[in-house]
Amino acid sequence: MALYAPHVYSDPMRIALLETLLGELGDRTRVVLVLQDGIQLAGTVTTRPALQHFVDHNDQPGVNATVRLDDLGRFSQQHVVWLDSIREVRRMPGESA
Template structure:
């Protein structure tokens, strides 16, 4: 069974840009993520994401990935974010 994504990427430059996000999203880091629509999320990276192969609605295959972010204020709340929606990442200091 193949996985589906709302947007897939095949352009090498766009895939490289997605790969450049990965070192900033190491597991258990506290981050502020700004999405392409201006939404900001504060949370803990549950597991470092990876790029994977997905299909879009037209059955084209390409790359994308998902970040699981545990909300900083309400850790039981999880955010699943497509990597291509991330506009910026800011590292936060560890929560004491």
């Protein structure tokens, strides 16, 4: 059974952009994620995400990833964000690259 993603990518340039985002999302890194729709989520990356193979709603294969973020304001809240929905990763003050 294939894993489903709303959007998948096979273009090498787009995959390179996704890999750049992955490099900003290390284990236990505190970040603000700015999403494509302008929403900002502040939290701690629970585990470094990795690209995975998925299919989209047309059964087209490609890659994407999810980021699991523990919310900084509501400790019982977790966010699961598709990597391609992230426009920018901002490190929280005190976090090093």
